[in-house]
Each structure stands twice: as C-alpha cells, then as structure tokens.
Amino acid sequence: MVTSPVRIGSYRIERLLGIGSFATVWLGYDAALGARVAIKVLAENWSHDLRIRERFLDEARMLWQLNDERIVSVHALGELPDGRPYSVMGWADGGSLRDRLARGPIPTRQATPLLRAICDGVAVLHDHGIIHRDLTPGNILFRSRREGVEQVLVADLGLAKALATASGMTARAGTPGYMAPEQDEPLAIVDRRTDVYGLGQLGIRLLGAPVRRKPDGPVRLRPGVPRKVAEVLRTATSQRPAGRYRDARAMAAALDRATATKPIARAARVTMVFASAAAVSVLASDTVGRRFSPESGTAVDPTGRISVRLPAGWQAQAGRWSGPALLISPDPARWRTDDAVRGAFLWFTRDGGSPDGFVARIPHADCTPEPVRHSRLAGIDWVIAAYLCPGRRGPLVEAAATGLVYVQIAPPANNPSAFVDTLLAGVRVRSN
Structure with a gap:
C-alpha cells in the first residue's frame, strides 16, 4: 500500500492519481496559484538505478522543451528529501482513455476524430525527432478547456528517446498488444513507424475490436466503421515497418482522406x-x-x-x-x-x-x-x-x-x- 505524503515541495497532496512501473503520480494543489497539478515521483525501488533515474529526468526535459498543448506539460523539477526526483506537470482533469474504455465503447462518430487527434499529438513528437514507444490507452489523457472542448494529450514519455540515440538496449520497451513486432527483436531498428503501429492498435481498440494478435490477420471492427478507415488501420498495423505509414502525420493525412465527405477517385x-x-x-x-x-x-x-x-x-x-x-x-x-x-x-x-x-x-x-x-x-x-x-x-x-x-x-x-x-x-x- 502506498502511503500518501502530506506535501511534495510547495504542493499540498490531495490524492493518488496512479501507479506505474517506474513512478507514482499524485494530485497536488498550489495554494498560491489556486491550481491543481500532477506530480510524478520516481518509484522507491528504482531510486538507486542511475539509468532509470536518467530516463525519468529525460522525460521531464523533453516535455519542457516541447511545450505543446497536445503533449502533457512540465512546469518544474524537484527532489524529495530521500533524493528521489519528481516533476510537476499539468493536470489532465478528464482522466485517461483507458478509464473511458473501461466504462464502455466510444461511439464511432467520436472514436475516429479522437484517433485523429491522438495522431496530431504523436506527430508533434515525431517532428522533434522523438519516438514514444509505448502508445496505450493509459497514456492518452484529456484536459478540459474554457471553450468546452476537451484537449487530447499524449503522456508518459518515459520510454521515449531521441531517434539519434535509440539503441538495442531499450528496443524491447513497450506494452504487449500495442508494441510493434520489431520492439521484440533486440537488434531491430525502432523509428517513427513503431509509433504508427501503436496508433493503429489504438484505433482498433477504439473502434470496437480486441487488440489483434494474429500477424497480419483481418482487422475486425464494429459494424458501421467505414471500409477506408479499416484499411488505414490495417496499413498502420502491418507486421513489416516498410508497410506502414512513415510517421504519425502521414497516418493523420490518410485518416483525413478516408473520412472525407467528398472522396477523390480511388x-x-x-x-x-x-x-x-x-x-x-x-x-x-x-x-x-x-x-x-x-x-x-x-x-x-x-x-x-x-x-x-x-x-x-x-x-x-x-x-x-x-x-x-x-x-x-x-x-x-x-x-x-x-x-x-x-x-x-x-x-x-x-x-x-x-x-x-x-x-x-x-x-x-x-x-x-x-x-x-x-x-x-x-x-x-x-x-x-x-x-x-x-x-x-x-x-x-x-x-x-x-x-x-x-x-x-x-x-x-x-x-x-x-x-x-x-x-x-x-x-x-x-x-x-
């Protein structure tokens, strides 16, 4: 059982938001600003692993540099008295996609635009030379906006890494079911197309079918999903990276073409x-x-x-x-x-x-x-x-x-x- 701290830095802790493999996330309150924040703290069992510690800090630095509304934002970094680092992030008050899927299917008319918005967020990462490596429903969050429209956020870049420094050491990292086949091969090249596979699996999950496990098997979606959208998901989840879209922006463009109300010729x-x-x-x-x-x-x-x-x-x-x-x-x-x-x-x-x-x-x-x-x-x-x-x-x-x-x-x-x-x-x- 995790014991809730009273304060972390200047923030009063209100409740636990979630526990992951490497970190615990708390909901904090900034009395000076009257604002709530999410505070991510490195897990105790990893506090002495310098490699994991550096990965934790790398995530915070990447989020700080991106500074995009489609990516979870980082406001500050700090350190607990026991030496564990923590990052102060914007709070996604709308919860996660995992939470929403647990409550039941998302209607097709909402699911397809949602997938398109997720592609936009991942495209921001790709434009900055970053691959996420672990796109799952738990890493897609929602934040309320004043105009009443929710903002879709991509979160948890703890497994992400600049493409220039990607190596076999972390190639296996990812969540089974959403993880691209090459992530299970120690010497395989991991690039933007790895995230495209994850986006395709998110799309399949959103549109009603269980995560596909048979290589290149049929994509079975709920009735009413347009055939062209199914084709986009099949391309995105090709077992061979060469058969997928080259990046998230290309997949977003394919979704636009697939859902166009006045499609062009075949x-x-x-x-x-x-x-x-x-x-x-x-x-x-x-x-x-x-x-x-x-x-x-x-x-x-x-x-x-x-x-x-x-x-x-x-x-x-x-x-x-x-x-x-x-x-x-x-x-x-x-x-x-x-x-x-x-x-x-x-x-x-x-x-x-x-x-x-x-x-x-x-x-x-x-x-x-x-x-x-x-x-x-x-x-x-x-x-x-x-x-x-x-x-x-x-x-x-x-x-x-x-x-x-x-x-x-x-x-x-x-x-x-x-x-x-x-x-x-x-x-x-x-x-x-």
Whole structure:
C-alpha cells in the first residue's frame, strides 16, 4: 500500500492519481496559484538505478522543451528529501482513455476524430525527432478547456528517446498488444513507424475490436466503421515497418482522406500527379462539370482553370468533387468501379505538404517502388512515382506537388510511362 505524503515541495497532496512501473503520480494543489497539478515521483525501488533515474529526468526535459498543448506539460523539477526526483506537470482533469474504455465503447462518430487527434499529438513528437514507444490507452489523457472542448494529450514519455540515440538496449520497451513486432527483436531498428503501429492498435481498440494478435490477420471492427478507415488501420498495423505509414502525420493525412465527405477517385488503382508550386494557385470552387472543345479534343472544367487534351477514344464526365475537377476515360462510368478500365482524374487539391512528402505518406505495402522521377512538361513541373504491384497489369503511379493540380492516372499496360507523359503534357492550368 502506498502511503500518501502530506506535501511534495510547495504542493499540498490531495490524492493518488496512479501507479506505474517506474513512478507514482499524485494530485497536488498550489495554494498560491489556486491550481491543481500532477506530480510524478520516481518509484522507491528504482531510486538507486542511475539509468532509470536518467530516463525519468529525460522525460521531464523533453516535455519542457516541447511545450505543446497536445503533449502533457512540465512546469518544474524537484527532489524529495530521500533524493528521489519528481516533476510537476499539468493536470489532465478528464482522466485517461483507458478509464473511458473501461466504462464502455466510444461511439464511432467520436472514436475516429479522437484517433485523429491522438495522431496530431504523436506527430508533434515525431517532428522533434522523438519516438514514444509505448502508445496505450493509459497514456492518452484529456484536459478540459474554457471553450468546452476537451484537449487530447499524449503522456508518459518515459520510454521515449531521441531517434539519434535509440539503441538495442531499450528496443524491447513497450506494452504487449500495442508494441510493434520489431520492439521484440533486440537488434531491430525502432523509428517513427513503431509509433504508427501503436496508433493503429489504438484505433482498433477504439473502434470496437480486441487488440489483434494474429500477424497480419483481418482487422475486425464494429459494424458501421467505414471500409477506408479499416484499411488505414490495417496499413498502420502491418507486421513489416516498410508497410506502414512513415510517421504519425502521414497516418493523420490518410485518416483525413478516408473520412472525407467528398472522396477523390480511388487512389489504390491509379496514377497521381501534382503540378509544381509555381504553376498555379489553389482554387476553391465547389462546382464541377464538363465543357468540351471538339476542335481540339480538349475537356475543360466549368471554371476554365483546368483542362486536358483527351487521348484518342477517351471522353470526360461530370462529377461532384470539392474544387474544379475532370474525370476522363474510354468508359468513365465503368472506370469508377472496374480496375481493368483505364482512366484519369484531374483535380485541384489543398494539400499543404511537399511533393515528396505526399508521395511518401501513401504506402503500398505489397508493391515494389520504382525510382521517383521529375518531369517538366508543357511548362509544368511534375513529380511522379511508380509502383509494380502483384496481380496488376502495368504500374501504379503516384505523385504530388504542394496544393496544386492533382492527376490520377490508370495508364495502359503497354508503354505506360510514355502515356503518362503525353497525358500530362496535355494538361493546362490557369492562375487566378
């Protein structure tokens, strides 16, 4: 039984919040500020282990340096009379995700945005070169805000470490069930994709299925979970790190695409290309249709800001997407559902990432990548990446450029690169 101290430093102790493997957390009260804080104290049985002590202090230093509302904050460090260190942190008055799951399932309409918010918090760590290594429901906390919306917090970085200093000594650290397979291999490389696996397992837990234990087995979720969300979780929990999203930000972007109310054409079966940032500005029109110029065999969107020269035998079809867009194919109606039909989808995107970053965050776990290439065609710079996928005739190509024209192409199997370049050379964009 843990005996409650009366005070820790200048803080009056009100109650025990939790006990972990390495530390005990108390709820303290700062009389001068009239504020409650969480005080994390190194456990007595680890007080003489210099390695654990340094890990405890490292966590506090990392939290202090991050200073982000999505990460539990540290206000001060101190030391008890017996020499044990403690850190004074912001109090998450909304409890933990573990507590909420213990009370029952979280509705799907709340669970998916919650997973997205957790991804945002982990992305902060990844942006600073930190991997968490132990993403579990107990390490996701909630804090009330004045505007009435809860803030989701990522906590307990005691197992986190700067990527530059990650080593085999701590590779095994993690919680079974949420721990990536490579964390169980002493010499394996642990990187951001390790946390992506943990995020995927959190998503599976949130959306109603027990933690999956059979390697690459089916992800069984509750009825009503969108198929594309299930696909995101399956990718995130791939047994091979190379099959996962590269980091938390990439997984967040995948969730955004999976939950979009007006999804773009199927990204898993087509070529994707974006113009360079110098070519044209982002457009905001929400009305999409078609307009043809029979003399030139060109399809033009209703705003007149994006057009494409049609390959022989191809036609355009109207659609309802967010922004100017065109769908072209020998059979546009079948192209939407039949992978054997060739086609292309042209659209303006508001994606804010870099071209290379966009390509990197769309995984194809079972495909072999070809070298990324850059082509300048008809005054527009294109970034193009190709994948060779099992059971598929011809390559799958993906590309991107910051916030500009977006093209998906399912090219013919015969000389696909030449077809792609010819099609892109016929694309025209007009600035505002």
